[in-house]
Amino acid sequence: MSVLVDEDTRVVVQGITGGEGNFHTEQMIEYGTNVVAGAVPGKGGQEVAGVPVYDTVEQAAVEEDADASVVFVPPAFAADAIFEALDAPVDVVVAITEGVPVQDMARVKRAEQESDTYLVGPNCPGVITPGEAKLGILPGNIFSSGNVGLVSRSGTLTYQVVDNLTERGIGQSTAIGIGGDPIIGTDFVDALQVFDEDPDTDAIVMCGEIGGEDEEEAAAYIDEHVDTPVVGFIAGRTAPPGKRMGHAGAIVSGSGTGTAESKIDALRDAGVPVGDTPEEVADEVEDLL
């Protein structure tokens, strides 16, 4: 079992004819993902990486029964691509694109809230259910199949934590990279909810970082609703206020909201152990299982 994506997920890749889209489609197929189509306006009728390309996402959904989309469209057109996927509709949209304007995302967010689709991202590494399907750019070889759900705002930090888990023989049910932007689709609370409902996820790791209040909201949600044990990690304890640490969303405001301390305290108050290092996170998970 897993969440969001599995071996039956039928994937359409938006932007499949671009450099990144093309390369990662091949990687996804090589991993075993069931990529059934591409969607690029004006490129309908072509074939890329062995799959047919359609002009619209809706055509791909109708003709190939695509039920999930991965977006590799450049930032200026990414919001439009997500709107199109929501409208097709598909069940899951994974938006990899980095640099989507925030106001575009506010409009997307509003549409997403009224739809039944799970949007993951933008500016994220994607979603992987080890051994079944990979939607995005995560390096498949470091993951192993198992019973730990992982949700993270950062790509390479996810890899680090997964590596520490895999090394100890602890596999993952699904890993969800939710992305580092200020406004995103699936947030920690959404991810915690789906993992908690998954009978084969026995522990959840959540990797947060400075900026915003999502981790605090997640802590409150865990306290109230989540039965599956959770282990936390928060990056950015040494980040100074007012400086954007790479991710658009990773910034401690001048008035001091969004600090690592506030997030770590909130999680610990909710009974969630928080590791000081990725190694300690793996230690905690090992203890729980």
Next chain:
Amino acid sequence: MRLHEYQAKQVFADAEIPTPASGLAATVDEAVAAAEEIGYPVAIKAQVHVGGRGKAGGILLADDESEAREAATDILGMDLKGFTVERVLVEEAVDFENELYVGVTMDRGEGKPVAMVSTKGGVNIEEVAEEDPDAIAREHIDPAFGMHPYQARKAVYDAGVDSAVARDVSSVLTTLYQLWDEKDGSDAEINPLMITGDDEVVAADAVLNVDDDALFRHPDLQEMEEEGGFGGDELERKADEYDFDYVRLSGNVGIIGNGAGLVMTTLDLVDHYGGSPANFLDVGGGAKAQRIANALDMVFSDENVDSVVFNIFGGITRGDEVAKGINQALEQFDEIPKPVVVRLAGTNAAEGMEILNEDLVTVEQTLESAVQRAVEYADDVAGEEVDA
């Protein structure tokens, strides 16, 4: 991107928000000429991106020509919290009765814009938000519709703005929201919005910060950014040229990695093991050898750095490219300027390890051991410096 006050005022004035008469000056003579034309008293204001300019001596009032000359001489060329003042805005000093705050920003938690009004203008609004949150009226805007006229009125009346000026303040707020929306603003603010004895409203300050990711569709703002000058320190300017996400910190362990979360984690671990991070440097995804070499050049340029830790977990970044870049950067030195510790994992890490010239760097297998080693090296170097 942050517009300078004079630029934001120009944008606001073009949209018919009332602003004081003003002129921009780069020399003392230009400043005096502007003051003569506007008429006294004037305010002379440093145009740098620094909070609390007034308290730091970057805003002075002048009642006549000699005071204007003196004030402009004091401010032009002065160092304001690390920024050299190259230009001043000379502005009609407004005689006011009250000061309001009006602003529009993105509430990231709600995923919606929020318009704000307060009668406690003229002071740091973040302090007001903390100490007296009810003093700020907030109205969330549905991004699909934009701001309805009633929402501007509601925010203004909820804030307790005097009814004699409520209509004009609503109109300023409506325009401010439109500008924020049109220009892809992250924050648009007027603080203070002054109310004169004749119930006129005047924007005495202006803030317009724009989403960097949206600049591609605003050629006018790109021009303003260029005209405004860079304004950061030497190293940040260099990072900008190399197109790195870089933040300078005060420690002595230089840090290079890929991916914001992992780099932040590396910083935190340096601190955890008793060291002090010198910087945040994210090379981004898929960096090739030249970019890796540039990153090393960048960190070596910081004289505070005593050792460097490279932490790469390859996804789309390949270990062999990273190794090539490190060799390329280090082979040009007769003597390695600062010890470098490298940890490679993920895509092509094994190939990278083979390529790496271990005469030039220390290789560690885990993140924890790499950071510990870099902290030790930094302590050694710092110790030698003290001895010398």
